[in-house]
Amino acid sequence: MALIVQKFGGTSVKDAERINNVANIVTAVYREGNDVVVVVSAQGDTTDDLTEKAQEINPKASKREVDVLLSAGEQISAALLSMAIEKMGYPVVSLLGWQAGFETTSDHGNARIKRVNADRIRKELDQHRIVVVAGFQGVNRYGDITTIGRGGSDTSAVAIAATMHADLCQIYTDVDGVYTADPRKIPGAVKLPSISYDEMLELATLGAQVLHNRSVEMAKKYNIELEVLSSLTGERGTIVKETSSVEKMLITGVAKDDNIARISIIGVPDKPGLAFKIFSKLASKGINVDIILQSIGRNGTKDISFTVEKNKLEEALEQLQSYEETWGASGVVSDDNVTKVSVVGAGMESHPGVAAEMFEALYSRNVNIQMIATSEIKISVLVNKADGERAVEAIHDKFFANYN
Amino acid sequence: MALIVQKFGGTSVKDAERINNVANIVTAVYREGNDVVVVVSAQGDTTDDLTEKAQEINPKASKREVDVLLSAGEQISAALLSMAIEKMGYPVVSLLGWQAGFETTSDHGNARIKRVNADRIRKELDQHRIVVVAGFQGVNRYGDITTIGRGGSDTSAVAIAATMHADLCQIYTDVDGVYTADPRKIPGAVKLPSISYDEMLELATLGAQVLHNRSVEMAKKYNIELEVLSSLTGERGTIVKETSSVEKMLITGVAKDDNIARISIIGVPDKPGLAFKIFSKLASKGINVDIILQSIGRNGTKDISFTVEKNKLEEALEQLQSYEETWGASGVVSDDNVTKVSVVGAGMESHPGVAAEMFEALYSRNVNIQMIATSEIKISVLVNKADGERAVEAIHDKFFANYN
Numbered sequence: 052m053a054l055i056v057q058k059f060g061g062t063s064v065k066d067a068e069r070i071n072n073v074a075n076i077v078t079a080v081y082r083e084g085n086d087v088v089v090v091v092s093a094q095g096d097t098t099d100d101l102t103e104k105a106q107e108i109n110p111k112a113s114k115r116e117v118d119v120l121l122s123a124g125e126q127i128s129a130a131l132l133s134m135a136i137e138k139m140g141y142p143v144v145s146l147l148g149w150q151a152g153f154e155t156t157s158d159h160g161n162a163r164i165k166r167v168n169a170d171r172i173r174k175e176l177d178q179h180r181i182v183v184v185a186g187f188q189g190v191n192r193y194g195d196i197t198t199i200g201r202g203g204s205d206t207s208a209v210a211i212a213a214t215m216h217a218d219l220c221q222i223y224t225d226v227d228g229v230y231t232a233d234p235r236k237i238p239g240a241v242k243l244p245s246i247s248y249d250e251m252l253e254l255a256t257l258g259a260q261v262l263h264n265r266s267v268e269m270a271k272k273y274n275i276e277l278e279v280l281s282s283l284t285g286e287r288g289t290i291v292k293e294t295s296s297v298e299k300m301l302i303t304g305v306a307k308d309d310n311i312a313r314i315s316i317i318g319v320p321d322k323p324g325l326a327f328k329i330f331s332k333l334a335s336k337g338i339n340v341d342i343i344l345q346s347i348g349r350n351g352t353k354d355i356s357f358t359v360e361k362n363k364l365e366e367a368l369e370q371l372q373s374y375e376e377t378w379g380a381s382g383v384v385s386d387d388n389v390t391k392v393s394v395v396g397a398g399m400e401s402h403p404g405v406a407a408e409m410f411e412a413l414y415s416r417n418v419n420i421q422m423i424a425t426s427e428i429k430i431s432v433l434v435n436k437a438d439g440e441r442a443v444e445a446i447h448d449k450f451f452a453n454y455n
Numbered sequence: 456m457a458l459i460v461q462k463f464g465g466t467s468v469k470d471a472e473r474i475n476n477v478a479n480i481v482t483a484v485y486r487e488g489n490d491v492v493v494v495v496s497a498q499g500d501t502t503d504d505l506t507e508k509a510q511e512i513n514p515k516a517s518k519r520e521v522d523v524l525l526s527a528g529e530q531i532s533a534a535l536l537s538m539a540i541e542k543m544g545y546p547v548v549s550l551l552g553w554q555a556g557f558e559t560t561s562d563h564g565n566a567r568i569k570r571v572n573a574d575r576i577r578k579e580l581d582q583h584r585i586v587v588v589a590g591f592q593g594v595n596r597y598g599d600i601t602t603i604g605r606g607g608s609d610t611s612a613v614a615i616a617a618t619m620h621a622d623l624c625q626i627y628t629d630v631d632g633v634y635t636a637d638p639r640k641i642p643g644a645v646k647l648p649s650i651s652y653d654e655m656l657e658l659a660t661l662g663a664q665v666l667h668n669r670s671v672e673m674a675k676k677y678n679i680e681l682e683v684l685s686s687l688t689g690e691r692g693t694i695v696k697e698t699s700s701v702e703k704m705l706i707t708g709v710a711k712d713d714n715i716a717r718i719s720i721i722g723v724p725d726k727p728g729l730a731f732k733i734f735s736k737l738a739s740k741g742i743n744v745d746i747i748l749q750s751i752g753r754n755g756t757k758d759i760s761f762t763v764e765k766n767k768l769e770e771a772l773e774q775l776q777s778y779e780e781t782w783g784a785s786g787v788v789s790d791d792n793v794t795k796v797s798v799v800g801a802g803m804e805s806h807p808g809v810a811a812e813m814f815e816a817l818y819s820r821n822v823n824i825q826m827i828a829t830s831e832i833k834i835s836v837l838v839n840k841a842d843g844e845r846a847v848e849a850i851h852d853k854f855f856a857n858y859n
Contacts, residue, residue, distance in 0.1 A: 067511040101531065105538055107471040112538035119549050120534035123527040127505065130524035134509055134516035145523050149553070150598055171598070194554055194575070 058208035065095030093124025114159035125185035153189030202263020227281035302396030318381030390439035462612035469499030497528025518563035557593030606667020631685035706800030722785030794843035
């Protein structure tokens with residue numbers, strides 16, 4: 052007997068059939084004698100429908116009212132799932148964010164969970180009820196409804212699991228686990244039985260988009276074992292935990308991120324402090340910089356290149372161009388026709404040959420590398436967008452050819 | 456400067472255009488320097504859509520979960536109306552039932568408001584905000600969401616008005632006031648400038664369906680002045696208050712109720728207590744009996760006739776037939792091809808000729824009267840359904856011919 056937290060995303064509850072399917076999964080775990088807390092997202096299109104209604108009335112509506120509006124989505128799916136579980140004859144109760152004790156900051160639309168007061172959830176579990184919690188939402192100190200932004204319901208689920216010391220937190224989604232590469236693109240991609248928090252974090256950052264970083268970070272902090280799995284296949288998924296497996300795999304995955312653009316500032320005078328000024332200017336506008344490369348130029352100047360999210364490119368260029376003269380640079384150029392390809396693996400820490408093998412794979416397929424960045428468990432390269440798919444294939448073949 | 460509570464029904468907020476229209480009405484009253492609390496119902500079809508979703512999953516869902524589901528409807532319309540008011544540049548805040556302090560009994564789907572703790576509403580008004588409250592909903596002592604059943608949002612509005620001693624409670628609806636008869640049927644029907652609580656109660660019972668009885672009863676108890684008016688015409692509506700006007704009108708309205716059926720128990724032995732047994736049997740099944748007529752039959756027997764709501768007819772007949780022999784009655788017959796036509800007016804208390812004039816009007820158009828019931832301020836007759844329209848016309852002509 053264990054305490055299991057399960058989270059189901061919007062596609063898993065999109066219609067009556069899928070809701071009944073979720074009810075089957077939930078009650079099967081309950082029947083085994085477990086305490087079950089279920090966190091649900093809004094049904095497939097509900098959030099979009101509600102957003103559209105708001106847009107029509109006031110595209111600049113306050114975030115407070117947007118939160119009141121959108122939180123109705125999870126309220127609806129929580130009630131419907133509870134009804135499906137009732138129909139199967141099991142005791143169940145739905146709780147909204149404020150009822151489930153989600154106390155958050157007041158940052159509407161992107162609130163942080165300060166604390167989960169799980170008294171009510173515990174009381175319901177003591178009554179042997181399945182507890183269905185509306186994800187994504189909480190309440191601030193003034194008693195106003197908040198939503199917790201990106202990755203919302205995943206984060207809700209992990210927060211409950213952390214607060215209640217759950218034995219497992221299952222994240223049901225429309226993929227059945229974490230793969231060595233995007234399985235829709237790379238036929239040889241393999242599902243990993245397990246992966247470490249750090250590897251999962253690197254993969255999430257790199258656009259694998261299975262789990263939101265925020266939920267993985269919280270799981271890591273409180274050492275909550277996550278399982279990523281599909282609500283349709285019924286197969287075991289991928290476990291995310293502190294150490295991935297006894298025999299550490301060299302690398303666990305290859306990921307590609309197209310949402311990226313490169314900026315180069317050309318001919319910057321070679322004086323101390325300039326890089327700091329440039330990047331703090333961008334940071335002050337909330338623009339995150341990723342791979343940074345600085346090269347020695349001619350005549351005591353240097354070129355500084357870096358990548359930003361593609362949708363921040365324009366804003367970044369505006370910032371930089373207004374300071375170009377002040378800094379004495381000779382020009383700013385950009386390229387959004389690029390892709391970042393990365394390999395991730397805790398094993399590479401103790402295995403210095405990975406970078407060389409990766410570069411060899413790319414060379415063998417004639418892929419030109421524009422920039423390189425490395426961390427303890429990740430190597431990323433920037434390549435032409437047209438070469439992206441080929442690069443992922445090449446690297447995946449190199450490291451996973453004999454995995455199956 | 457006054458405190459004004461305004462309630463808008465589902466058709467008044469059914470789409471963006473109508474919501475903007477409501478925002479115009481609300482802000483106009485606010486601009487005049489008034490404190491404004493607005494109560495909204497769910498948008499036109501939302502409640503039906505949500506009910507349909509629930510039906511598909513579990514037609515026998517618990518009332519608790521149905522309340523969680525349905526209360527999302529008013530949540531959505533409250534947020535949308537607030538957004539429309541924001542767009543016009545006015546300070547506004549939406550509050551759900553639990554935030555607005557609606558404390559109710561636990562009778563899900565039909566909860567009674569025990570108390571409105573209006574602290575939060577007052578605080579928001581002190582900040583000069585327009586307060587938009589989701590109607591129809593509250594919270595019970597366990598912190599669970601409840602809905603307050605029929606006439607819900609009207610009752611929510613009157614409860615706030617009563618608690619906060621509002622100067623006026625405006626009920627915006629799709630008719631522009633209370634008429635002397637149904638204006639869609641009777642061309643000469645006239646809008647009343649005012650009407651008393653008691654008259655309004657009689658008219659509501661009689662199927663005029665402008666205001667739900669529960670809200671009128673509450674308004675009467677706390678002496679809250681109501682105004683029934685249209686959200687589209689911008690005209691003054693009908694004021695409902697303690698005394699209707701200085702020169703009391705003889706009668707204020709003619710109403711027709713088709714949702715009725717007549718039952719007769721034939722040949723009941725003329726012994727004491729039998730009527731009590733019959734009607735307590737029906738009461739125990741929640742069947743309300745309206746007009747009752749007892750006639751002396753032959754050979755020491757009597758016939759007892761009465762009316763019930765049409766949709767309760769079958770259930771009533773089942774109850775009666777199973778006891779027919781016990782009571783020694785010779786038969787039970789029923790007729791659902793009947794209509795109740797009533798005149799209401801506080802003036803008739805001191806004017807005994809009204810009944811005679813009414814019967815004369817019916818006689819002049821050859822309408823046969825099956826049953827008659829009277830109260831201090833109402834006279835009802837049961838007639839053939841086919842005669843219903845003609846009966847209303849005849850009576851209306853008699854009393855209101857010179858009103859315009």
